[in-house]
Amino acid sequence: MGKTQSMNFVKEVSQVLGGEGVNLCMQCGTCTASCPSAHIWEYTPSEIIAMVRAEMRDEVLSSSSMWCCLSCYSCTVRCPRDVEPTNLFHALESLAVKHGYKPKNTSTPVMYKNFVKSIKKNGRVSEFQMMMGYYMSTNPFAALGMISVAWNLLSHGRMPLSAKKIKGKKDLDKIIKKLNEVRGAQ
């Protein structure tokens, strides 16, 4: 960290959907103090915003911080400057993925990927397929610990093994296609 830079990273973030508010932050810390998961963030929510403003691109994008965001939106509700931190953190996540950063100590990106994969395939989340995919690409042995939970869900009909597709799957495909176009254009 520390190299003085032209203000490229702040600009980059502010142009990503959700990142527009990054320049408005006055570092009051309300987001951190409102965050139920702040204690596990590598850098606190307000700190990660400060780091963006300090052009610490690598440190920000490789950090696990924003991946800890639970989308409870408490910070967004309370932020006195309308920074919309929740959206900002998700913008940082998408930038990190786009640029191939692998955050340490978190498998949240893998979870997200499997979630989206399941949606793209069926139009809805299939818990079984999503979690299988997740454990396969992280730690298959961890799945063993979940067997009793899985059994309970199965026996109550809460987790069908085969996924049903939604009606109008083709329409959803169109929506996703359009979304990708829009994001690509950014």
Place this chain on the structure above:
Amino acid sequence: MEEVRIGVYICDCGANIAGTVDTKKVTEYAQGLDSVVVARNYKYMCSDPGQNLIKDDIREKKLNRVVVASCSPRMHEPTFRRAVQDAGINQYYFQMANIREQCSWVHENKEMATEKAKALVEAAVHRVVFHEPLQTKEVAVNPNVMVVGGGIAGIQAALEIADAGKKVYLVEKEPSIGGHMAMFDKTFPTLDCAACILTPKMTTVGQHPNINLLSYSEVEEVSGFVGNFKAKIKRKARYVDETKCTGCGECSKVCPVHVDNEFDVGLSQRSAAYIQSPYAVPNKAVIDKKGNSPCRVACPAGVNAHAYVALISQGKFKEALEVVRKSIPLAGVVGRVCYHPCEGECERATVDEGLTIRDLKRFVADYEMKIGREKAGPAEITKEDRVAVVGSGPAGLACAFDLIKKGYRVTVFEKSEKAGGLMRYGIPNFKLPENIVDNEIEYIKELGVEIQTGTAVKDIARLFNQGYKAVFLGTGAGKNHKLGIPNEDNQNVFPALSFLYKINSGDKISIGDRVIVIGGGNMAVESARAAWRLGARDVTVVYRKSEAEIPASDSEVEEALNEGIKFKYSTAANEIIVRDGKVSGVKCISEEKGQQSAEFVLDADSVINAVGQEIDKTELPGEMAYSDLGYLQVDPITLESNISGVFAGGENVAGQLDVIASVAAGKAAAESIGRYLSGVDMREGRSDNMPRVSNIKKDKVKPKSRVAMPKLELSKRQGNYHEVDLGFDESTAIEEAKRCLNCAVCSECMLCEKACEADAIKHDMKEQTLEIEIGSIIVATGFQQFDPEVMYNYGYNRFDDVLTGLEFERLSNASGPTDGVVIKKNGEKPQSVAILHCVGSRDENYHKHCSRVCCMYSLKYSHLLREKLPDADIYQLYIDMRCPGSGYEEFYLRLQEEGVNFVRGRAAEVTNTAETPEEQGKLIVLCEDTLVRKKIRLPVDMVILSCALEPSEGSAQIGKVLSISKKADGFFLEKHPKLDPVSTMTDGIFIAGCCQGPKDIPDTVAQASAAAARALAMISMNKVEIEAATSEIIDELCSGCRICNTLCPYGAITFNEAKGISEINQVLCKGCGVCVSACPSNAIKGNHFTTKQLIAEIEGVLA
């Protein structure tokens, strides 16, 4: 027409214009335009050399028109007009092209901006050709000034002007001047006591010969124009004669009403009659009277329930009873049997439960009996006429009572052995003990009313012959309705009236075990309960309609059910079955809705007929007229019967009535009789529309249920007629009375009137309107504190010890609710306090602005806390410390030295959910210490919210009245944010203090002095110049349609009846042009904005 010779002057404005517009090119272009003799370009055209360029050209080149292309005319039009005038041509031969605000500042492309500048210049050149010479007018300035708002800003401005020898009207809406500053404890950074430095100024205002202090007043309307305003000022009714009041405060000591004290921001209570603060100016009491309380409005007999409840709440039981007796003599009776319409209207019901108003009235009556009643002195007989009242029921007694108080000699004739009518004979003792009735009749007798019992009166002529001048018939309805079914004349069938009469007279009756009562009114249920007490084991009330429709009161039915009385609803009695000459049962038919009717027999030993009463015509004088329903026919308002001088009311007119309704009828008759005997119109002003108070304050009331009436144990009720409702004791009565919301604030108990030795209390005072003439107005309406309740996460109003800044000011103030001791709600001293900055300020959700003073007053709080609680932990949770001002940064440093903990981070939440034992019972403030990037939880005993300053509630209204604009943040808009922060866009109206934006005391005082200086400058000039660009009517073209008359926003157009045309007052006209565009015959000319000029300008832009 003389040759037009135009000079065009293009200003660079340094780089402001020249940076974006190629002024050289524009100048060249202008040079080539028609009639342009000379075009020049200069760096600063507004400078002296710039202006001299123009003046010299006018003289040397014989110019007769001038165009300057520079900034906005708002900025420099007056400058250039003056220059043109100085050089000898009319100032209206000048036109300004704005190539700065409307061109260079808003464009980036130099080439296009230059083209636009050319067009704007060309437009001005085209237009100026058609300009006409106009003459400005001068009007005299009224030297009086009105200052609106009596906080420190208003006080300062008023004193400056008054000290300069000019007259000031200082208008303040509160009862005292002083504003927020009077509420403060100390002032930063020097820590002078706010009161110590403010009160000398307040007193000076109060005594200054040049200041007319109009406190408790509001500006309602302002008309006129600079130098000549007229204002209408509403002087709210103070209910205290300011000229007599000595400020002794006795009224406030006796006042039984207590409401939140605004001066202590609700931390203490004040009475309805009060003096705002110990240092109030004027030091005069005011009575806070909002109207009539709902309970009082609801009472048919006009008993002032609010007043006696308020008096009870203060333990003034005797005075409370006096209030009841102002209206009715029967407190103990009505306090037991009234159907209490007052309770139905009680506003407290919208919070939790209405007050038990009736039981409170009963309490004061009982209390008097308990401690022993002083004999009532005979009422003074002031009239010669005598009045006869026939019947001593509630209507007759109420009528007699009111008449003797009016000074008439009254005789009551009662056919029974004892007075009291149905109160004595129709209501059983377990509801209304006889001694209560005795006591109240005795009281009426002591007043001088003569009661002749055992005297039936049927001959009215004889009464008149005996010398009675008027008669009231309060004979009631003493005859039982017939059931109209077979065998109802059997000896075991009792009409309810005679049944109760016997019971109340102590006669023995044998009714057997099983009793059926037919009917559903209170009398039916009372009869059933009486039968149960007599020994009947199986008592059933048979009622024709459904449970929901039963007319008996809920409490009556409930008590009956408790006693084991059964109810058969939707059941009609068809026949009384008699066997061997005795009743054996009642044949009934049940008619439940939607079900087949079924006939059945209820076994019974006796039956009580309680289906209602009718009047006994044989007991009434023969000449009376009757209505279709069989009752006496009287005038509905005056209650006069078909015989002049004979009045009637109560059950003989309306059928079965509640006691209070009969009392009301008796009172109405007494009023009529009084008027009749003194020859006054009996109808005038008698419509009963007492207005009910609205906007009742109840948002901060903590729910508390009504007090339950203690009852006689069920096991002790049989075989006797002991009263069931036992009544309240003193502490319960006070507790219940304290639940009153004091809807109308002042209850009109009139204790203050008695207490005031100066005779200053005037409860019938009306609000007045004062009209004043002034030349200028200074608005100093201040601010209000942001209400943090909307920020749920800070817990204000949810947690006891979360305070606003103003609350802390009062808590810390020696004249505050705790005499300056800082304590928690539970009385303990706080060991730790957190002060939260920027509450509602710098927040997109509430106020974007920084409130400027919070950092400093928060530091002050820290200091006060450190002084009062040397060992307490004090935290300041700030985002940025903003301490710009003389001695301010030094004060910050001092507080750091005093060991206050500064945490850089805005609090996100205040919670009482403890996570560790240390947090137990504390308020926990959640924030991030952003300097070490750590989320922290601060457990503290007290939280102070440094709340934003926002425009005061009334400022929108006063802004409308004065036609002055607001900024986006709601504060008043100044003419120029930097160069003219004390003026408004309306000439002659100035602003000072926090109404223009948040500021501290030094800045407020400075601005107030500046505003005063501006007003004084106008006065010393003695006259003001009026813009000549006004509209005028061309007489020959005006058709007199008057469309313009109503459209003019300044009221400048009037219709000349003699000439049949409209006329414009040139002094009032602002030249807005509304009338010009509306005139259907083009008869109005908007000077300096004529059609010709405007068309030429447009053509110039498009050329």
